[in-house]
Amino acid sequence: xxxxxxxxxxIEKTFGDKSVVxxxxxxxxxxxxxxxxxxxxxxxxxLLMMIxxxxxxxxxxxxVGSRDITYLAPNRRAVGMVFQKYALFxxxxxAQNVAxxxxxxxxxxxxxxxxxxxxxxxxxxxxxxxxxxxxxxxGQQQRVAVARALIAEPPVLLMDEPLSALDKKLRETMQIEIxxxxxxxxxxxxxxxxDQEEALTMSDRIAVMSEGRxxxxxxxxxxxxxxxxxxxxxxxxxxxxxxxxYVEAELGKCRVRISEHATLSSDLVADGExxxxxxxxxxxxxxxxxxxxxxxxxxxxxxxxxVLRGTVEAxxxxxxxxxxxxxxxxxxxxxxxxxxxxxxGHATFxxxxxxxxxxxxxxxxxxxxxxxxxx
Amino acid sequence: MTVTSTIxxxxxxxxxxxxxxxxxxxxxxxxxxxxxAPLVLLMGFGFLYPVGKLLIGSLxxxxxxxxxxxxxxxxxxxxxxxxxxxxIAFAVTIASLFIGYPIAFAMAKxxxxxxxxxxxxxxxxLWTSTLVRSYAWIVLLQRKGVVNELLLNLxxxxxxxxxxxTEGAVIMAMTHVLLPYMILPIFAAVHAIPKELGQAxxxxxxxxxxAFWRIMLPLSLPGVFAGCLMTFILALGFYVTPALVxxxxxxxxxxxxxxxxxxxxxxxxxxxxxxxxxxxxxxxVIAFRKTLSLxxxxxxxx
Amino acid sequence: xxxxxxxxxxxxxxxxMEDRIPKHARPQEVxxxxxxxxxxxxxxAALLFFxxxxxxxxxxxSLGSADYLEFPPKGITFKWYVQYVTDPDxxxxxxxxxxxxxxxxxxxxxxxxxxAIALVRGDLPGKALLQAVTISPMIxxxxxxxxxxxxxxxxxxxxxNFVGFLIAHTILAVPYVVLTxxxxxxxxxxTLELAALNCGAGRSRAFFSVVxxxxxxxxxxxxxxxxxxxxxxxxxxxFLSGIEGKTITRKMFEDIDFNLTPVVAAVSTMLxxxxxxxxxxxxxxxxxHRATSRI
Numbered sequence: 001x002x003x004x005x006x007x008x009x010x011i012e013k014t015f016g017d018k019s020v021v022x023x024x025x026x027x028x029x030x031x032x033x034x035x036x037x038x039x040x041x042x043x044x045x046x047l048l049m050m051i052x053x054x055x056x057x058x059x060x061x062x063x064v065g066s067r068d069i070t071y072l073a074p075n076r077r078a079v080g081m082v083f084q085k086y087a088l089f090x091x092x093x094x095a096q097n098v099a100x101x102x103x104x105x106x107x108x109x110x111x112x113x114x115x116x117x118x119x120x121x122x123x124x125x126x127x128x129x130x131x132x133x134x135x136x137x138x139g140q141q142q143r144v145a146v147a148r149a150l151i152a153e154p155p156v157l158l159m160d161e162p163l164s165a166l167d168k169k170l171r172e173t174m175q176i177e178i179x180x181x182x183x184x185x186x187x188x189x190x191x192x193x194x195d196q197e198e199a200l201t202m203s204d205r206i207a208v209m210s211e212g213r214x215x216x217x218x219x220x221x222x223x224x225x226x227x228x229x230x231x232x233x234x235x236x237x238x239x240x241x242x243x244x245x246y247v248e249a250e251l252g253k254c255r256v257r258i259s260e261h262a263t264l265s266s267d268l269v270a271d272g273e274x275x276x277x278x279x280x281x282x283x284x285x286x287x288x289x290x291x292x293x294x295x296x297x298x299x300x301x302x303x304x305x306x307v308l309r310g311t312v313e314a315x316x317x318x319x320x321x322x323x324x325x326x327x328x329x330x331x332x333x334x335x336x337x338x339x340x341x342x343x344x345g346h347a348t349f350x351x352x353x354x355x356x357x358x359x360x361x362x363x364x365x366x367x368x369x370x371x372x373x374x375x
Numbered sequence: 376m377t378v379t380s381t382i383x384x385x386x387x388x389x390x391x392x393x394x395x396x397x398x399x400x401x402x403x404x405x406x407x408x409x410x411x412a413p414l415v416l417l418m419g420f421g422f423l424y425p426v427g428k429l430l431i432g433s434l435x436x437x438x439x440x441x442x443x444x445x446x447x448x449x450x451x452x453x454x455x456x457x458x459x460x461x462x463i464a465f466a467v468t469i470a471s472l473f474i475g476y477p478i479a480f481a482m483a484k485x486x487x488x489x490x491x492x493x494x495x496x497x498x499x500x501l502w503t504s505t506l507v508r509s510y511a512w513i514v515l516l517q518r519k520g521v522v523n524e525l526l527l528n529l530x531x532x533x534x535x536x537x538x539x540x541t542e543g544a545v546i547m548a549m550t551h552v553l554l555p556y557m558i559l560p561i562f563a564a565v566h567a568i569p570k571e572l573g574q575a576x577x578x579x580x581x582x583x584x585x586a587f588w589r590i591m592l593p594l595s596l597p598g599v600f601a602g603c604l605m606t607f608i609l610a611l612g613f614y615v616t617p618a619l620v621x622x623x624x625x626x627x628x629x630x631x632x633x634x635x636x637x638x639x640x641x642x643x644x645x646x647x648x649x650x651x652x653x654x655x656x657x658x659x660v661i662a663f664r665k666t667l668s669l670x671x672x673x674x675x676x677x
Numbered sequence: 678x679x680x681x682x683x684x685x686x687x688x689x690x691x692x693x694m695e696d697r698i699p700k701h702a703r704p705q706e707v708x709x710x711x712x713x714x715x716x717x718x719x720x721x722a723a724l725l726f727f728x729x730x731x732x733x734x735x736x737x738x739s740l741g742s743a744d745y746l747e748f749p750p751k752g753i754t755f756k757w758y759v760q761y762v763t764d765p766d767x768x769x770x771x772x773x774x775x776x777x778x779x780x781x782x783x784x785x786x787x788x789x790x791x792x793a794i795a796l797v798r799g800d801l802p803g804k805a806l807l808q809a810v811t812i813s814p815m816i817x818x819x820x821x822x823x824x825x826x827x828x829x830x831x832x833x834x835x836x837x838n839f840v841g842f843l844i845a846h847t848i849l850a851v852p853y854v855v856l857t858x859x860x861x862x863x864x865x866x867x868t869l870e871l872a873a874l875n876c877g878a879g880r881s882r883a884f885f886s887v888v889x890x891x892x893x894x895x896x897x898x899x900x901x902x903x904x905x906x907x908x909x910x911x912x913x914x915x916f917l918s919g920i921e922g923k924t925i926t927r928k929m930f931e932d933i934d935f936n937l938t939p940v941v942a943a944v945s946t947m948l949x950x951x952x953x954x955x956x957x958x959x960x961x962x963x964x965x966h967r968a969t970s971r972i
Contacts, residue, residue: 054399054871074398074874075883087872091890100886104877152877398874400800401867406880407799411807414792414851418810421844425829426821432828474724481721496725500732502956504909506926507945510933511731514738514746514942521734521748551731612818614912619933629820636824636916645828649821660816 003031003188004065004155006051011060013046013212020046021057022212028188028205030155033179035191035199038209039235044192047209048158051190053077064156075104080149080187081158085165086141088133094144095120095129101152115151122181123147139170146181157182159191163198175202196236200224208232230367233286240292240336242285242328246278246366254366255305256285259330262308266364284367289339291363294324294349295356306364308357310336312349317342324349326357430653433646443647453631457651460628463546463617464610468557470550471606472599475557479598480591482558483565497562501555509616512548513539516620540622548620553609557602564598565591604663608656628652735949739942746939757943767944770928774908777839777924781846781907786900788847789854790892796855797862815852819912822849827916837919845913850906854899861895894963901959905952 006028013021021043028034036044049055051062053074062070069077080101088097095116102112120126123143133141142162149157159178163171179202182189193199199206200220207217208231216228227233234241244256247263255265264285310326313335321342325335338357349355402410433443447453482493500508515521516538523535538544568591576586614629621630628648635645739757741750761767795801796808814822826845827836835841865888873883889896911926918927925944932941 049399052871052875054874055397073879074871075877075879077875078877079875081872081875083868083872085866085868087866087868089869089872089887089890100873100878101876104882148872148876399867399871401798402795402800404800404802407795407801410791410795410799411801413788414811414855415807417788417844417847417851421826421848422814422822423810425825426817428829429821429825474727477717477721478724478728493721493725496729498956499953500728502905502952503732504911504926504945504948504952506909506911506929507735507948508731510929510941510945511734513933513937514734514748515731517746517937519745519747524748548731551727554728608816608818612820614818614820614823614915618915619930629818632820632824633916636827642824642828645824649824652818653821656816656818 002153002155003186005030006156006188006190007061007063008047008051009061009063011047011050011057011062013043013050013055013057020212021050024060024209024212024214026207026214026217028190030188031186033182033189033191033202033204035193035203035206036209037193037196037199037206037235039194041211042209043212044194044209045160048160048190048192051156052079052081052158078152078154079156079158080152080154082142082145082149082160082162084160084162086133086145086162088141088144088148090133092132093129094125094131094133094136097133097144098147098151100148105152119147119151122184123177138166139174142166142174143177146178150181150185150187153185154187156188156190159189161193162191164193164195171198178202200236206236208235210235227286227365230284230286233365233367238289238337238339240287240289242287242331242333242336243369244283244285244366246281246283248279253361256283256364256366258285258308258328262328262330264306264308264359264364265361266366267361282369284369286365286367287336287359287363289323289337291359292336292338293358294326294338294340295358296348296353306359306361308336308359310355310357312351312353312355314351315349326355328357426649426653429642429646430650431646433643433650436643443643444651446644447647447651453648456626456628456631459542459625460611460652461655463542463549463625463627464607466546467549467553467610468603468607470546471554471557472603474550475554475602476561476599478554479558479561480565480595482562497555497558500551501559505552505615506619508552509548509619512544512551512616512620516544516548539620540625542621542625545617545621545625545627549610549613549616552616553606553613556605556609560601560605561595561598564595564601568594600663604659608659611656611659612652732949735942735945739939739946741939741942744938746937746942757939758947760940761943761947764940766923767925767928767940770923770925773839773922774914774925777842777846778904778908780839780843781850782900782904784843784847785850785854785903785906786896789851789899789903790858790896792851793855793858793862797859798867811855812852814848819849823913823916826913830917836917837922839922841917842914842922842924845917846907846910849910849913850903853902853906854896857895857899857902858892861892865891894966898959898963901955905955909948909952 006026008024008026008028011021011024012019024043024047026034036047038044046055050057051069053069053072056071060070061068064077064079069079089100092100098119099112099116102115107115116129117126120129123146125140125143125147128136128140133144136144145162162178163174166174175198191199191202200223203220205217205219206223208215208223210231216223216232218226223232223236227236230241233239242258242264244258244264246254247257248255253265253267255263257263266285308328310328313325313327316323316325319342322340324338324340326338327335336357401407434440436443447457478493478497482490482497484490485493513520517523518535518537518539520538522538523532526532527535572590572594573586576590581589612629613627614633617625617627617630618633621627626634629652632645632648632652635641635648737750738746738748740753740755741747742752742754742756743750792811796804796811801807822845826841830836830838830841830845833841835844869887869891870883873887874880878886909926910924911930914924914926915930918924925948929941929944932938
């Protein structure tokens with residue numbers, strides 16, 4: 001273990017008049033794998049650039065271990081970085097690329113050779129030492145970039161969307177590979193991505209950014225289960241959104257009217273939170289596709305609480321599951337997606353059929369309209 | 376674990392000027408100025424100062440005023456030279472266009488081997504000194520030159536023709552010397568036309584000729600404009616070829632400036648002539664730029 | 678010799694290589710026979726003949742045995758070349774030109790490369806104006822530059838003088854270097870420099886170990902253009918030459934005017950060969966470089 005913690009304190013960054021990072025504070029533990037997740041323009045790459053020293057913040061502080069590196073030149077930071085398109089030196093061989101950071105640190109040739117061959121071994125590129133980057137595949141170039149970033153044993157490794165140039169299959173292989181190398185070396189990783197699936201798979205914790213601000217920091221499970229805002233809810237994982245009208249709160253439960261006949265109650269609203277809703281106010285209701293149980297319509301004449309009636313619009317086969325699109329009565333929103341494992345079967349539902357969707361109160365999340373929404 | 380407590384807290388929300396010195400956005404102002412300083416000094420001393428001195432000098436002889444320019448306008452001789460300069464530059468541009476376009480088109484569109492041969496024929500003159508090529512035209516056109524000898528031997532003429540020191544000789548030689556400047560921009564434009572466009576036109580029923588006139592020619596026009604501009608402004612101020620191939624009766628602005636400088640030693644008048652030549656050149660550069668961008672705007676509408 | 682056009686060609690070629698479309702994959706669009714009939718083929722041949730003949734004409738003319746230029750040459754002789762290399766005036770002019778061209782190459786390449794870096798990657802006030810001034814020696818008629826420099830340098834004792842020529846020729850040559858290097862820097866991936874910094878290299882080390890190797894082909898192209906821009910230059914040389922400091926082009930000018938012996942043809946041939954060797958060599962080297970670095 002040689003990873004070190006990173007402490008980011010009240011960082012502000014503006015380009016001209018435009019604020020790109022505002023008031024970001026974040027602590028990354030030693031050896032942790034933290035992803036900065038957000039859409040393009042959310043400030044995640046700028047934050048990474050400030051940790052690497054390519055940009056300097058207007059205010060705030062960045063520390064690695066106990067060193068304040070806020071205004072340190074990038075070449076003195078001992079922070080490794082893997083760039084989006086690898087940024088391998090085209091006129092150097094694989095071995096020369098990997099050796100470059102050591103040559104900059106005047107390590108003896110003998111030590112360089114030993115450490116380079118160890119590192120090339122670690123990233124499984126033995127036999128490719130003499131090749132030039134343009135003679136390698138995308139995945140191999142990626143491995144060289146990782147090796148070069150880690151050879152000088154930096155306590156912190158920064159990765160800027162390193163897998164975005166690879167196709168899906170290779171990306172999955174490399175995700176596992178990067179995790180393996182990180183576990184081996186114990187380096188602290190800050191990983192920038194806009195791919196929420198990638199962030200969920202790889203990270204110990206995820207920091208979600210939007211419009212230059214940190215929206216939520218937590219474990220993948222936390223973010224998925226307890227999104228703090230509708231932005232996080234929408235950005236992380238699949239989520240259905242419905243419009244509703246807040247009708248009552250009693251005994252820790254909130255009730256929202258979805259249509260004339262249907263209401264949903266939720267027990268996911270914290271005590272203090274219900275105060276931000278007023279009776280008759282508009283709210284956004286968020287439900288995960290896998291939290292919905294789809295049934296043939298109940299034989300009762302009217303729907304009950306937490307049951308939504310709708311019409312099947314389409315059935316989409318995904319492999320391990322089906323997505324059934326259901327248009328809810330009285331809702332102008334996009335059809336609700338319902339995830340049904342393939343083992344249960346979809347054949348029972350056909351297009352145009354009227355179905356009922358049963359949703360447990362523990363799966364219904366409420367968000368105020370407008371605030372923190374991506375729309 | 377957190378370390379922030381162990382760090383002496385600076386006023387972290389104070390706006391810091393170091394934020395501007397970004398490594399990601401290139402070199403700092405100081406370094407940039409240091410890098411460009413040698414060029415600025417060189418240009419200042421070796422280019423802007425001499426040219427400025429010559430131009431301003433023309434205003435102070437014998438005393439401050441436009442006397443030198445009045446001389447230019449008053450004398451029909453100098454006006455003739457000015458007019459002839461434009462005429463010849465225009466003729467050279469037109470001749471270069473008509474010779475250069477087919478060559479450029481061939482370079483871009485012929486099958487590989489033929490295109491390579493054409494390219495070699497363009498590159499060799501391009502790489503060769505203009506002095507040598509102008510000299511070659513003397514060898515060709517002089518009284519006992521190649522052309523006259525050939526025609527005499529063939530019995531087509533009995534007396535050597537007077538070819539050299541004529542306007543025709545100047546136009547022909549300058550066309551030859553400046554031709555690469557016409558060919559290469561047109562070649563670049565034709566080469567950049569996606570070949571699918573030609574195929575699409577054929578597919579839509581256009582014949583070969585029609586596809587050329589309606590697709591290839593309009594799309595190559597930016598190259599034609601660039602080539603014509605380049606050729607014209609170079610022809611306006613060209614010295615070597617008219618000095619060698621031209622005679623007293625084909626005096627151009629450039630050769631007149633040269634004569635005023637070395638023979639009559641009238642530097643003030645040479646400065647006035649230079650001012651006129653420079654102004655004409657810059658006018659064309661700026662005007663043509665506008666034409667080019669106007670053309671682009673037009674393309675956007677159509 | 679017109680390096681700016683060469684530059685356009687070289688850049689286009691580089692861009693083409695970047696597209697990684699192998700040339701042989703380009704279908705032969707329409708056969709020669711269909712687009713160009715026999716008549717057009719003949720016409721094109723005539724145009725190419727017009728283009729190439731005056732350039733290579735000096736070669737047979739320099740080999741004629743008569744004391745004047747004759748065509749076709751009756752006998753073949755190398756005596757004009759012998760006369761050239763044994764004439765101290767010609768040799769002095771040649772050496773003077775070579776000295777100036779070599780020094781111009783060095784100064785234009787260094788000054789131009791530094792300026793290009795500042796113009797592309799630097800933080801400069803009035804960049805557009807600086808760019809315009811840098812390129813202006815290509816647009817301002819050379820006669821104007823020549824006369825200006827002649828008038829301004831004479832009282833400074835810089836006319837007919839190595840330093841005077843060095844300054845004047847560097848000004849004429851520097852735009853070619855700036856243009857080629859600028860284009861190459863704009864193509865150069867700036868994150869490579871950041872990567873070098875991240876690997877622990879300082880600013881200058883990052884430049885010399887990563888940026889410079891990346892733009893080296895264009896710097897060398899610029900250097901060759903600068904050499905020819907000086908060596909083949911005739912207009913400024915005509916005015917700035919003195920009795921002592923005389924370039925080969927000025928000496929040719931004089932000999933063409935006074936006596937038309939085939940020695941000038943021999944010197945011309947030599948100039949043609951130098952240009953072709955230098956440019957051809959450069960083209961070949963760069964083709965090789967691209968072939969080896971992009972397998």
